[in-house]
Amino acid sequence: MTSIAPDAAARLIAEIRFDANGLVPCIAQQHDTGEVLMMAWMNADSVAETLTTGRVCYWSRSRNRLWRKGETSGQQQRLIDLRVDCDGDTLLALVDQDGVACHTGRHNCFFHALRDGQVTTIADPLVDPKTLYGA
Template sequence: MQFDPKTLKFNEAGLIPAIAQDAENGDVLMMAWMNEEAVQRTLDTGRVTYWSRSRQSFWIKGESSGHVQELVDFRVDCDRDCLLVTVNQTGPACHTNRRSCFYSAVRDGEEVELMKPMV
């Protein structure tokens, strides 16, 4: 069966959340937004492409930083309203220069930093 991005459930802004996961170790790296064209560009090129809400433009992960996300697998959740992209990540995924955007945890009511920026 041919995949059709039009079958996805985009929000009122035409966006769908996409979670990036490291293909090697399963770590959750980040969450960003895609629109229908970003989904298609990702599938066509193998370079993960997001939609920047602040810049109102496409954002190919790593295009300026070199921290590229190479698509390994593209999954759609059961409700068709969230995506999981497993990737080979080059360098940090987070704009703070950390491997993952999920570097803070709340433990016993305290916020704890789990990882430092990569050098």
């Protein structure tokens, strides 16, 4: 998806039912494989920035500010398509993910699963988080 005009972004934003905190959950999915990468929160400003720049931007609840995916790690998400669900209360961002999506260095954030009655880690980090964030 190339960036879109601010007035078109505003039309899509008007369709979204943000919660009492002005947020909406957004699922990021790799566009070509269908792999679910992560879930993060968006507000109206992050949706507008995502649509107008073509680079996915979320709202960080812990930092209380916009979070441009990859701004410190380089692991950016380029927007392919942004979809609103039937109730208007969840977004689906089809993205092209550079590198890993998870801050733990894994390709996606869903690496805990129940196996033989135990919660098990089913994916190892692909990248050391210290190299991603300089910690």
